[in-house]
Amino acid sequence: MPKLKLPKPPVPDALVPRAKRPGTTGKTRPLDVAKESGISAIDWVDERTSLAGAARWMMFRKIPKGTNWFYTLGSATLFAFLSQTVTGVFLAMYYIPDTAGGAYESVRYITNEVFLGEFVRGMHKWGSSVMIILVMLHMARTFFFGAYKYPRELNWVIGVVLLILTYVMGFTGYLLPFDQRSYWATVVGVNINGTGPLVGPYLNDFMRAGPDFTQSTLARFYSIHMMLVPGILAALIGAHLYLVAKMGTTAPPWMKPEKKGDVDREGA
Numbered sequence: 456m457p458k459l460k461l462p463k464p465p466v467p468d469a470l471v472p473r474a475k476r477p478g479t480t481g482k483t484r485p486l487d488v489a490k491e492s493g494i495s496a497i498d499w500v501d502e503r504t505s506l507a508g509a510a511r512w513m514m515f516r517k518i519p520k521g522t523n524w525f526y527t528l529g530s531a532t533l534f535a536f537l538s539q540t541v542t543g544v545f546l547a548m549y550y551i552p553d554t555a556g557g558a559y560e561s562v563r564y565i566t567n568e569v570f571l572g573e574f575v576r577g578m579h580k581w582g583s584s585v586m587i588i589l590v591m592l593h594m595a596r597t598f599f600f601g602a603y604k605y606p607r608e609l610n611w612v613i614g615v616v617l618l619i620l621t622y623v624m625g626f627t628g629y630l631l632p633f634d635q636r637s638y639w640a641t642v643v644g645v646n647i648n649g650t651g652p653l654v655g656p657y658l659n660d661f662m663r664a665g666p667d668f669t670q671s672t673l674a675r676f677y678s679i680h681m682m683l684v685p686g687i688l689a690a691l692i693g694a695h696l697y698l699v700a701k702m703g704t705t706a707p708p709w710m711k712p713e714k715k716g717d718v719d720r721e722g723a
């Protein structure tokens with residue numbers, strides 16, 4: 456694979472040290488003091504970790520001409536994921552899946568008694584649909600702009616896994632309130648999976664944690680929903696973003712190079 460030649464990221468303006476203008480008094484404004492202390496804090500960490508270069512490499516990049524609003528869909532999906540993480544942490548502080556009745560009762564308690572509980576639960580519930588819609592729109596953008604082609608195939612494959620895991624989050628989360636709707640919807644969902652060839656029945660048993668829907672099914676769905684899949688999602692999103700930073704984003708398909716090498720559809 457030919458080595459990608461990436462231009463060095465520029466140092467952001469705020470971090471360029473400025474010489475004092477001749478004749479200026481020694482007076483410093485509170486804003487300058489705040490700015491200076493921010494910079495020295497960053498310098499302190501950088502001196503001990505040398506992370507500033509990596510952070511600049513990740514965040515300050517040149518983007519191709521023609522970049523438009525459709526390119527924000529990936530970041531919007533990331534924002535939805537982070538919002539789900541934060542609201543999920545607060546829900547987990549009150550959710551008690553000790554028994555089916557306990558789970559139902561704790562969700563009722565969150566909705567009716569906890570301060571802002573209904574709001575946080577609503578954000579988490581609607582946020583899950585928002586994330587699914589955004590991830591599908593983002594996938595459509597990368598597909599129609601041809602961003603799945605060489606050398607970004609691996610990022611597409613990681614994306615497919617991210618898509619499946621996002622669905623798994625939606626599916627496992629739906630059971631957790633343990634009301635009539637979530638129970639029966641999950642029974643239907645698990646049975647559909649069971650009709651799959653060869654692995655279907657095994658997948659069925661795995662999801663139910665046995666031949667029947669029991670207490671263990673709820674515990675299994677909860678641990679998959681709040682530990683296993685979020686962990687894998689976070690790691691894969693990290694890898695996904697690393698590859699985006701490494702290769703840059705693809706120029707829109709209608710952009711033509713002004714001179715050779717100007718708009719490189721094969722990378723940055």
Ligand code: HEM
Nearest residue numbers: 526528529530532533594597602611614615617618704705
């Ligand atoms: C949790 C889900 C996901 C997150 C947080 C995420 C995040 C991002 C971000 C922030 C970018 C850079 C900006 C942009 O192009 O929008 C990006 C690029 C990309 N994503 Fe995703 N993504 C996710 C899922 C997916 C899926 C499902 C696919 C496809 C199956 C995919 C394929 C790609 C590709 C190919 C690029 C490179 C785009 C280019 O070179 O122009 N991603 N992603």
